[in-house]
Amino acid sequence: MLKVLKFGGSSMADAQQLSKVRSIVESDPSRRVVVVSAAGKRFKNDHKITDLLYLCHAHLQYGVSCDAVFDMVRSRYLEIRDELGLSTPLEQEFDALRQKMDKGISADELVSRGEYFAARLMADYLGFDFLDSTMWLHFRMDGTVDQEVSYQALQRAASGRRVVIPGFYGVLPDGSIHTFSRGGSDITGALAAAALDADVYENWTDVSGFLMADPKIVPDPRPIERITYAELRELSYIGAQVLHEGTVSPVREKNIPLNIRNTNQPEHPGTMIRETFDDTEAEKLSGSMITGIAGKKGFSVITLTKNGMSSELGAIRRILEILERYHINVEYIPSGIDSVSLVVETAKAAPYLYQALGDMEKEIKPDGLHVTDGMAVVAAVGRKMAFQPGSSGKIFGKLGENGINIRMITQGPEELNIIVGVDSTDFEKAIRVLYNSFVK
8 A cells, every 4th residue: 555645834833843743653554755846934024935035036137145045045954954963965966956056046946945955954864765856746837737748757766765855846948947936846746646656645734624614604514525526626616715726636536535534633534635535325314414514705796687688699798708708607507497697706807898788789789788796605515415305495595584685696507506695795604504504
């Protein structure tokens, strides 16, 4: 059995955190491939190493000394090394890096050193081999990952070894270092798990998995123990702060379970994410039908009315073409016999909305056309909803009982979600009502 583990910046912040990481790795012999982020914050007003390295590069660009900032990076890693009693020879590498900075260095290469030094220390501490990401993670010149080449390279490089890999970066065809966007170490871990056909990809962070609702809205929400990739995608789309799509797709393609765990509570099982779960019929009908609740504010509704609009050939298609002309994306399209509504994100639509409305007036000639701002959308997501007769009616009823005006309701064809539109002023209340009605 093989488990690939990724540890985030909070897990790499100081010597105490690295000690927790080692205990986690050593507790299971199948944990043989470890991917690490750069050292993160140790306390609220601390600095992430990646932020300091970006700041160093900005100083260099403007000809301002970055010695004080660079010394903060150097001292952090040397402090971790010395507290752990390691002998990793970092001083010469820091000196060489500083000289290269004076001669000219790309932002990608400089900020990648946060993960590089973290991985060097972790490899030494675990007694694992250090495997630089430039040895296997290959980008194309357009910045996309060449998965086939990368997978084959990692299979060769990691075969039969216990390795620590720095996250966040790889190499371009010209040999230069290239990074993912922020949070890219998650993607490195997922790619490594997929390349090695891992049995599980464990993503260790500072939370014990996902929660069923935003804790800023719902006090102490229950954790999500199990969730499918499809449910996760729905929650992410509707506004939940979950994983980057790049983190999910490599392991989903290989049907590898993804386990979100907490470095500070390693005994907690966290959230397990799989393509499917072998739920029994009894399990499907027991407990909450909802896996998670999420939503976001900032939507506007464009409503057109015209006799027989729903039967008018191509009317909705022409409306969508007009909005596409101005790069306005439509999120939802509730419609009736004589009307159609289009839900758009207010901020993204604002620059060209009135030009688009003018074109609709000329080309569609509706009887009525108006825009309503201040709408929010709230989604209840769950694979069990398909087994609950009248689930949409139950949700609709509970919101109505609590005085929440529903402006829109729609359900996906796979019955994974039920989405309602409410006034922005009712957003938090709607989430609490759904949680208290169907989860508690």
